[in-house]
Amino acid sequence: MSGLEMRELECFLALADELHFGRAGERLYVSQSRVSQLLAALERRIGARLVKRTSRRVALTPLGERFLAELRPAYEGLASTVDRARAAARGVEGTLRIGFQGTADARLMEAIAAFQTRHPACLTEIVEIPFADPFGAVRGGDVDAAIVLLPVAEPDLVLGPVFSSERQTVAVSVRHAFAGRASLGAAELAGTPLISATAPAPAYWRTAHAPSDTPAPSVRTLQEGLTLVAADRGAMLLCRPTAEYHGRRDVVFVPVEGLPDSVLGMVWHRDGETARVREFARALTDGSAEA
Template sequence: MRGSPVVEIRELECFMALADELHFGRAGERLYVSQSRVSQLLRDLERRIGTRLVERSSRRVRLTPAGERFLSELRPAYERLSATVDAARESARGVTGRLRIGFQGTADARLMRAITDFQERHPGCVTEIVEVPFADPFGAVRHGDVDTAIVLLPVEEPDLVLGPLFSRQQQTVAVSVRHPFAGRASLHADELAGVPLISATAPAPAYWRAAQAPSTASATATATATAPAPQVRTLQEGLTLVAADRGAMLLCRPTAEYHGRHDVTFVPVEGVPDSVLGMVWRRDGETGRVREFAAAVRAASRAGS
């Protein structure tokens, strides 16, 4: 019994390059082969599949409906295959190269412990640490500026993987030293009802912004406060508005301690969810370096719990 024709990986790469470029010459340049070789590889692929994938005229090149369907299924499968090969290669030679790590808020002791542990285990891999903007927790990961990031939860992005969680901390509320709450030892969330809570502006998703200024405290504030709660791009902007008595801001204890200033005080708050950090990376960007760093984050979390 004859088996199905075996498709060569070079034919698939040729088809995807042609689908991107829609030009035989440019596809050839991209693959470092001649234009005639691109045509031959495409013919071989179409013969193996049994249908036309590309329409070519003197004026344009375009995919057929069958070609469009084939591309939509081929590309994610090819990316998964490439990731598997890269992971196997990294495993064979050890974790090397560069790992870019983003952090949001504060690079606290647990994060630094995870980075130190990772570096000790993988001296051939260089780590870079980049601050992630408060109002754009996921952008750096999505755009490839970092390989992974430690961000405030929640994370509901379908294209991102949420890895290990760590650094669960009680929330504090930042208020001006002139605010009536400044001398309190602690507060309950209900007491924040009349206080505008400062939150992040876009591009942070609406669900994420709401989590940083919970509705249990901010819903009544919208109706009772004399001005709407400000939205900010950075933590420093938020703390400056706090110092000016424009509102209050919820922060975890380590971030509050790190960003301490003489005109702002931080009061523990009960009745709101703890602040939790999590490690995220692109679903199509998982590498051996990312997996090994995730293991270091888990170990640092267990050591600090």
């Protein structure tokens, strides 16, 4: 590796693509003779021919083919690293994709507004993620970070700011025995069928949001759950802002005493932390401190 010149590698990659010394030179903005010099220097460094040239054609040698297969991904990875460093040096730019579960509440929207004010060169996209898959969009790279209901106990995810602690309510049909109550105690839910999320939501997460041993349907989306509630197939726990947002005439939302508050948290993948993610986490933290 001593004295390795990036220009020699770039020359070889361009020549491997073009299989023509003149076109490779045009691509690199150098003369054809300079391409020959750079290739010769690389071949001396390696100790064998990488390219064979006749009066009619240019082709890679078998060693050249193997070298190309290993060099290209390594070079592209290095180029990506440099590009990311340049972006970080310029500041927070590009696009930040934020997923949210249930309802994009006021605290989230305030954080987005603050982030946009601080970083006008970064576009923020807001994406709703499935109720039954709180972590899939982050793992799949569909979003850079997500605002999800706690608990979060995923070793590959980072839990950032925690906010919006809200009282729990239970959604029941207008025909349900609880519909006329001003409030309920947590113990009264023990024998109530509570609609839960389906997999891939983890079992611990599903249990936290449906703490009942009584069998009940499971759903993929919040709307599916509320539809089953309206049909009197079970009850469903929701935080107060989500209950208010999804109000409907055939469903009643009754406050529940004695349950832990519903809490939101920002999560991102351990391998996906960027300056954009960190700055958005700071906007959420600042908003929580001001609340």
